[in-house]
Amino acid sequence: MAAGGFFGRALLVDVAGGTASAVPYELDERVLRGYLGGVGLGTWLLHRLAPAGVDPLAPAAPLAFVFSSLVGTPLTTSAKFAVVAKSPLTGLLTDALASSQFAIAGKLTGHDAIVIRGRAEELSVLLIDGDGVRLEPAPELSGLPAAEAERAARERFGRTWRTAAIGPAGERQVRYATISHDGRHAGRGGLGAVMGAKNLKAVLVRAGTKVSVADQAGVLAAARDLRRRSFGPATAKYRELGTLANLLAFNAVSTLPTRNFTAATFEGAPRLAAEELHELRGVARNSCASCSIGCEHIYSRKGGGKQRMEYENVFALGPLCGVSDPDEVFAASARCDELGIDTISAGGTIAWAMECVERGLLDEPWLKFGDGAALLRALNAIGERSPGLGELLAEGSRRAAGVVGHASIDFAPQVKGLELPGYEPRSLQAMALGLAVNARGADHNRSGAYEADLSGELDRLAGGAAHVAAAVDTEDRAAVMDSMILCKFLRGVFDDPFAEWAGLLALVTGWQVDAAELRGTARRIVRAKRAFNLREGATAADDTLPPRMLETPLELGSGRRAALDATRLRAMVAGYYAARGLDPEGRVVAADLPDLLLDEVEDRE
Incomplete structure (x- = not known):
């Protein structure tokens, strides 16, 4: 049973x-x-x-x-x-x-x-x-x-x-x-x-059965307590303004990627900010199924209709492509929803193409930074896989750069082929490591190391050993939350996360699980992801960032610069390998393979 x-x-x-x-x-x-x-x-x-x-x-x-x-x-x-x-x-x-x-x-x-x-x-x-x-x-x-x-x-x-x-x-x-x-x-x-x-x-x-829990009364009590805590200050930002509240905050600290990561502040950010849109366009707030937080914010669109907006789709279709008109960003986001494409990869790939046009590498003179109509036209071409540009951009920035050549891969905003989210690695160097080593590629949900960068406890412009520890810890937390599964917007309500998560699991499953076991589970999941990628041909050379991030310092204004060179990143990656118990090439060592439980059960097909 x-x-x-x-x-x-x-x-x-x-x-x-x-x-x-x-x-x-x-x-x-x-x-x-x-x-x-x-x-x-x-x-x-x-x-x-x-x-x-x-x-x-x-x-x-x-x-x-x-x-x-x-x-x-x-x-x-x-x-x-x-x-x-x-x-x-x-x-x-x-x-x-x-x-x-x-x-x-x-x-x-x-x-x-x-x-x-x-x-x-x-x-x-x-x-x-x-x-x-x-x-x-x-x-x-x-x-x-x-x-x-x-x-x-x-x-x-x-x-x-x-x-x-x-x-x-x-x-x-x-x-x-x-x-x-x-x-x-x-x-x-x-x-x-x-x-x-x-x-x-x-x-x-369609539901056809029921599933029982080990301690029904305990689960109900824990649910009441968790619901109460979900209304507290740790989730207030998400309830009041949603994830779009990050836009002005990131702009203020020079970590808002702009025009294909050539800058980290965007002059049009106030027009796209949650604070502005909430006053002028906000019409509703909504929740996911079985959620008490209600982070989803709905805005009115020009000409009628409503659109759910989040930080990542506004960043990718706004500042990253140089577009500041909220109506144009709303229309682009809606079109991504209709076509069924990832806004981050779409925005990143189009921003790369816009820079290619600027450099004379693509003969599409209409595709310019800041042109919302061009953004929408490019999205339509991608969704239709129209001959030429549509077919090219539907492949993503890494494959497209392989076709265009001329060192355009150096400014393709991707890691392992996945386009970068809205966090500037040069000014968030714990996050830089998290993006470089993540199994999924450039991803902010499987490594929330930006939290450590923005905590004020680390020098976010000078990555080192403390940044490695932060990247490992946030990756472990994500591995557990993504497997239990709980929304990461709840993460701030737990005072002792692994112990509290273990308590929830014990009530549901009946297992006598504790914090130490869950930390081991997190490490197992992270290693298993890496082992799969290694099996599929990944190497330590993939744990890096685009050359632009490692060769071109970021101007912060007032004479300040943020720089992350390859030597510093390699040192952090090596520290990550050591902390994860991997060999110097980032491989899972033979002694740890049995822990992955891959031979635990015979195939029963």
Whole structure:
């Protein structure tokens, strides 16, 4: 019998041909305890089920929807799931988290994960509930935005189904296409392209069972306490202004990437700031499923309509591309939602192309920094994979730079092929390390080291040993939160995070787990991610930043500069390897391989 909160099995679904076949895949309790669920369990499943060297868009490449023990409990922010696959953008492991009722319904199909392989003969939808699986042709959904496809699918099959869908970009296998559900996105790494390569427009799930917890009364009491704390000062910023509150703050400390990372302050930032938009455009605040924080802020759009805006999409489609008109940024963000593409990778790739035009490397004179109409035109070209520029930019900045040449890779804003988020590495040097070594590539959600940079306790302009410790600690915390799964906006409410998380797990699962065990679990998950990437060809040479970040100092004004050279970064990377127990080439040492539990269970297909 599985621990509380788990079923002890995954469902392997093959959509090859015109039907779906499924077999259960047993999950040993040691694996569930060792990886927790979510991103952790998804990483373990990819090790076991993804053939070494598989093309991410091949039928044999698995796409995993993974749940956790907390999903379906009354614990705030726990209605989340992970999508895990080999990324068509990076060629390495990628994972993305999302919040919605899909998480609860997906788990209550009776599985801790749903893993999809194969390719349908025609565009189809996959339905999974307590009665089994079936594949239904859905050519009428072709070309629809994900939100419209969700509505159409639920109208056809019934309102009791919960739907995750791709937009037109996923169908066309844009390498940074997203998977969407209830207006939210499993956004980074091209998971929508993986789903599109399987000829699946949508996955529909419907609850068919229940799952028990070890201590129902204890879980209810913990849920009441956590809900109370979620209304406190640690989450006030998210409730009052949302993540967009970061824009002016980052601009003030010269860490707002602007015009493809050629500057770190943006003169148009006040027009895009949450403070300004809240007064002029704010119309509503919303919450994810089972969430008491309510970080989602909705703004009115010119000409009618509403748009949810976050810091990352405003940064990527605004300052990074030099666009300061909020209406143009809103329109670009809405178009990304309709097409189903990651705003960070879209903005980063377009900003790189704008600089290529400035340098005479691309003959697209209309594509200029600061031109919102050009930004929208480029997004349309990407979503349509139109010949020429659209096909080029749909590949992401690293692949596009490989085509353009002329050392354009030096200013492509990516790590391991994933475009950089809205944090300037030269002025946030703990974050610089976190971005360089992260398994997913340039990512702010799997390494929150910027918190240490901005805490005032470190010299954020001079990375060293303390920055290494901060990067390791924040990466460990993210590994646990992303696997349990809890929203990171809750992180500030925990005084003793690992001990408190262990307490929540004990109430749900019945395990006698403590803080020390969870710290070991975090290290296991991080090492398992790295081991997968090493298997797929990654090397220590990939743990770096673009040459621009290491060769060109950042002007901060008043004669001040921020510089991060390759020697300093290499020293921090070496310190990270040592802290992680890796060898000098960043490899998992043989003595630690048994801890990954990859031979714990025989394949049961």
